[in-house]
Amino acid sequence: MAHTPDDASDTRVEGGSLVGGQFDPTTVEAVGKLSAALETVEVARGHLYQFHRLSGTADFEVEEAIGLLRKAGHAEFADELETHLLGRNVLPGRWTFQVVEGYDETYYQPFRGFEERSRQLTGGHRHLYEAQLKRDRRSPGVPGHEATPASST
Incomplete structure (x- = not known):
């Protein structure tokens, strides 16, 4: 596959700084x-938010069930659900x-900070590794393999 440096992100890093249009491959990786x-x-965090939403939805559905049980004459069971299940903690x-706030503050925010800092090692470029893969895998001049959106028009 021929290599054509026609993409602005078509660079590598050497020793953490741009040298001769190349970055150190191990740093990039x-x-x-x-x-x-x-x-x-990010995906895990999305699942955690989904857990948050689904658990909240379930709690509202329990509340509806309690009302229906009372309406059907099962007040004692409805009272038990209301006391012991409705609004119950999911963890102690x-x-x-x-849970979501604890994850965000304890793990997610520091993780994002380290990932952002790591980009200083590649001249601030985002997704440099993927840009390199794109450069190495695309077929210049073939439709659907354009280097940039502008070159595809």
């Missing part, structure tokens, strides 16, 4: 791995919003 790890954490002392 390491920063790419850290960025990929952050993407995984925590509702789901507190």
